[in-house]
Amino acid sequence: MSETEVTTAPRPLLLADGAPAAEAWSLDPALRHLNHGSFGAVPLVAQERQNRLRAEMERSPVVWFPALPQRLAATRVELAAFLRAAPEDLALVPNASAGASAVYAALTPRHGGEIVVTDHGYGAVTMGAERLARRWGGRVHTARVPLDADEEQAYEAVVAELGEATDLVVLDHITSATARRMPVERIGAEARRRGIPLLVDGAHAPGLIAAPLAGVTCDFWVGNLHKWGCAPRGTAALVARGPLREQLYPLIDSWGAADPYPDRFDQQGTVDATAYLAAPTALDFIESTWGWETARRYMDDLAGYAEQIVGAAFAELTGVGGTVDVGMPVPGMRLVRLPEGLAASRVEADALRDRAAQELGVETAFTSFGGTGYLRLSAHVYNTAADYEYFAETCVPVLGEWAREAATQGNPRNPTKPTKSTKPTKRSAR
Numbered sequence: 001m002s003e004t005e006v007t008t009a010p011r012p013l014l015l016a017d018g019a020p021a022a023e024a025w026s027l028d029p030a031l032r033h034l035n036h037g038s039f040g041a042v043p044l045v046a047q048e049r050q051n052r053l054r055a056e057m058e059r060s061p062v063v064w065f066p067a068l069p070q071r072l073a074a075t076r077v078e079l080a081a082f083l084r085a086a087p088e089d090l091a092l093v094p095n096a097s098a099g100a101s102a103v104y105a106a107l108t109p110r111h112g113g114e115i116v117v118t119d120h121g122y123g124a125v126t127m128g129a130e131r132l133a134r135r136w137g138g139r140v141h142t143a144r145v146p147l148d149a150d151e152e153q154a155y156e157a158v159v160a161e162l163g164e165a166t167d168l169v170v171l172d173h174i175t176s177a178t179a180r181r182m183p184v185e186r187i188g189a190e191a192r193r194r195g196i197p198l199l200v201d202g203a204h205a206p207g208l209i210a211a212p213l214a215g216v217t218c219d220f221w222v223g224n225l226h227k228w229g230c231a232p233r234g235t236a237a238l239v240a241r242g243p244l245r246e247q248l249y250p251l252i253d254s255w256g257a258a259d260p261y262p263d264r265f266d267q268q269g270t271v272d273a274t275a276y277l278a279a280p281t282a283l284d285f286i287e288s289t290w291g292w293e294t295a296r297r298y299m300d301d302l303a304g305y306a307e308q309i310v311g312a313a314f315a316e317l318t319g320v321g322g323t324v325d326v327g328m329p330v331p332g333m334r335l336v337r338l339p340e341g342l343a344a345s346r347v348e349a350d351a352l353r354d355r356a357a358q359e360l361g362v363e364t365a366f367t368s369f370g371g372t373g374y375l376r377l378s379a380h381v382y383n384t385a386a387d388y389e390y391f392a393e394t395c396v397p398v399l400g401e402w403a404r405e406a407a408t409q410g411n412p413r414n415p416t417k418p419t420k421s422t423k424p425t426k427r428s429a430r
Helices: 044-059 061-083 096-106 123-136 151-159 184-194 243-247 274-289 292-318 346-360 385-406
Strands: 090-093 114-118 140-143 166-172 198-201 220-224 236-240 333-337 365-369 372-378
Touching: 044 061, 044 274, 061 090, 061 236, 061 274, 090 096, 096 123, 096 198, 096 220, 096 236, 114 123, 114 151, 123 140, 123 166, 151 184, 166 184, 184 198, 274 292, 292 333, 292 372, 292 385, 346 365, 346 372, 346 385
Parallel strands: 114 140, 114 166, 166 198, 198 220
Antiparallel strands: 090 236, 220 236, 333 372, 365 372
16 A cells, blocks of 8 residues: 555544543643654553552552552452463563563573564663673674564574573564564574574563463563553563472562462562452453453554554655565554654653653654664554644644754754753653
8 A cells, every 4th residue: 555545544442431532541631642652641540440459459558569469469360360371470570661570580590691683672671781791791792683674584583692501592572673573482492492592572562462481481471551552550470380480589589489380489578469469450440341352453453543543644754665564464553754854863752752741742752673663553542633733734734844944053942952842851662
C-alpha cells in the first residue's frame, strides 16, 4: 500500500453502556495520549482496587505484611495463567529492568566472560550487561541488526557474535526504540544448543502477544504487565526455567531468602506490593469488557491506520516516505520516520517528546536509531482514529517547522538543542 492509500479507520471501542472506552481511564482529556507503550495507563477499576488494598494495608500493617507472601503467591498463579506460563516459573518484580538486574546479580562470574547484545537493546538493560561484563573482566559484543532485517538476517547477525567465550545473550523480544520483533525462538534454540544462557527482555510482550513464551527457549524472560496489560505501574514478571533459576534472588534480601524460587520473591520487607495484587483486576477488565483478542486486533488495526495517515502527512511535507520497514513488525506499534534534523539521538528524542507535550498537547514517543529520528506510534483500546488524525493534521506541520528551525544554526528553539522549557529529563521510557 502506498502512503497515499489510507486504510479505513477502525470503529472506536465502547464500554458496555455505550460510552467511549477512554471514560474507563483517568487520562487528562486536554492531552492526546498517543504513547501507551512507554508508561502504560491504568484503568479506573484497577486504580480503585489498588486504593482499597492500600487502605487495608494502612488499617492493619501488622496483619497485612505477614499475610502478604501467601496473597502474592495466589496472584502469581493468576498472572501466570494470563501469560500462559507455569506458576512455579514466575516471580514478581517491579519492572523488566529489575528482572534483568536480578539475573545479572545471579550469574556465576567467569573471568573474561563475554555478553552478546544487539544495537536495538533497551539502554538500561544494555548498561546492566556492560556493568556485568566489567565485573567479569570481559566485554560486550554488540550485534548490528539492520532495521529492516528479516528473521533470517536478524538471526545470522546475532549468531555471528557468539563464540567460545560467550557466557550470556541478552535479546529483546520486542524492541523499544524500533518497534520490531527479534527472532527469539530461533536464537534461543541455538543458544541452548551451545549451552549459552539467554535472557529475553520481553518488556512490551505481555498483552501485546497472546502467549509470549510459546516456542521460546530461554533461561530467563522478563515482561512488564503495566504496559499493554494496563496493570498498576511496578508490575512485571520474571520467568525462569532450568537449573540457573535456583541462583535467582530478589534484589532486596528478606526473611524469605531461604525459600525456593519463586517463593523467595514474595517477601521483600515492607514494600508496597499492592500493584501486584491489583494487576489481575486490570487484565480481567480488558477481558470482560472487550476480550483480549478483540482488544489486540483493534490496537493493531488502529496502529496500522495511524501509520498510514501520519506517514502520508510527513511524506507530503518532506517529499520523503514516512512509513518504515522494520523487518519483523509487531502488533499495536509502528514506526514513522521524522523529518531530517529531529531526534537524531536519544537525548534529542526525549527533548522533542517533552516539547510536544508542552506545546502541542500530545504525549508521544520519539526515538532514535542509527542517527535517524522516528515517531513510535502505539495504540490501546482508549485511543481512536481521531487521535491520530489530529496528529497528522495539526502536529505534523508544526514538527516540519521545528525541523526547519533545527537546521538553523544557533536557533534558541532548536528542539535538538533544548532550552530550559524543553530540557529533557534523565528518564527515558521504553
